[in-house]
Amino acid sequence: MSCLQKRVKNVAVLISGGGTNLQALLDFEAKGGLKGGKIALVVSSKSDAYGLVRAQNAGVKTAVVTKKGVELSQFEASLLSLLKENEIDAVVLAGFLVILSPEFVANFKNKIINIHPSLLPSFGGEGFYGLRVHQAVVDSGVKVTGATAHIVSGEVDRGEILVQKAVEVKEDDTPQSLQLRVMQEAEWVILPEALNLILSKD
Numbered sequence: 001m002s003c004l005q006k007r008v009k010n011v012a013v014l015i016s017g018g019g020t021n022l023q024a025l026l027d028f029e030a031k032g033g034l035k036g037g038k039i040a041l042v043v044s045s046k047s048d049a050y051g052l053v054r055a056q057n058a059g060v061k062t063a064v065v066t067k068k069g070v071e072l073s074q075f076e077a078s079l080l081s082l083l084k085e086n087e088i089d090a091v092v093l094a095g096f097l098v099i100l101s102p103e104f105v106a107n108f109k110n111k112i113i114n115i116h117p118s119l120l121p122s123f124g125g126e127g128f129y130g131l132r133v134h135q136a137v138v139d140s141g142v143k144v145t146g147a148t149a150h151i152v153s154g155e156v157d158r159g160e161i162l163v164q165k166a167v168e169v170k171e172d173d174t175p176q177s178l179q180l181r182v183m184q185e186a187e188w189v190i191l192p193e194a195l196n197l198i199l200s201k202d
């Protein structure tokens with residue numbers, strides 16, 4: 001490899017559930033959309049997460065690091081050694097339900113991104129996850145919501161915003177119908193874009 005050629009960066013996607021955002025990333029990569037990186041590892045905090053099946057179907061290596069009954073420091077130590085063993089350069093939190101400590105995040109400065117299902121800083125922070133976010137949006141009466149892809153910093157949902165996309169809130173929306181539209185119209189679109197943004201930086 002000449003010194004002008006850049007090494008392909010290894011990306012790990014961290015999940016806890018269904019993995020539709022992971023699927024969007026895998027599809028994006030399969031279409032040749034991912035620039036300068038490859039999804040090298042999928043880690044789930046839950047052994048029964050369907051996202052693991054999605055990864056296996058795409059031929060991507062998987063691992064489970066259980067959070068249940070384990071101290072955060074121990075969980076993070078196991079996760080960190082796994083990421084190091086696999087020479088991971090960038091990390092995507094895609095429906096990952098563990099809040100990582102500032103100490104852990106410091107190991108991958110500006111190289112961890114998260115997808116959040118609202119237009120941050122609105123409807124974000126601790127306690128705003130899953131359907132709770134969309135319930136709060138519906139209850140508030142706002143007419144526009146969306147999704148935000150951002151850098152993960154030491155503070156929940158407060159890192160630098162990379163990409164946002166707005167989604168209309170309809171009169172008859174339920175938290176469930178809104179969740180689906182936000183995923184389809186915003187999350188699955190902007191998360192791959194945000195990954196390319198961090199991969200393009202040294």
Ligand code: GRF
Nearest residue numbers: 017018019020021095115117
């Ligand atoms: C998404 O709504 C994402 O914004 C949030 O958790 C959900 C995960 O869905 N952080 P999936 O596992 O990617 O299907």
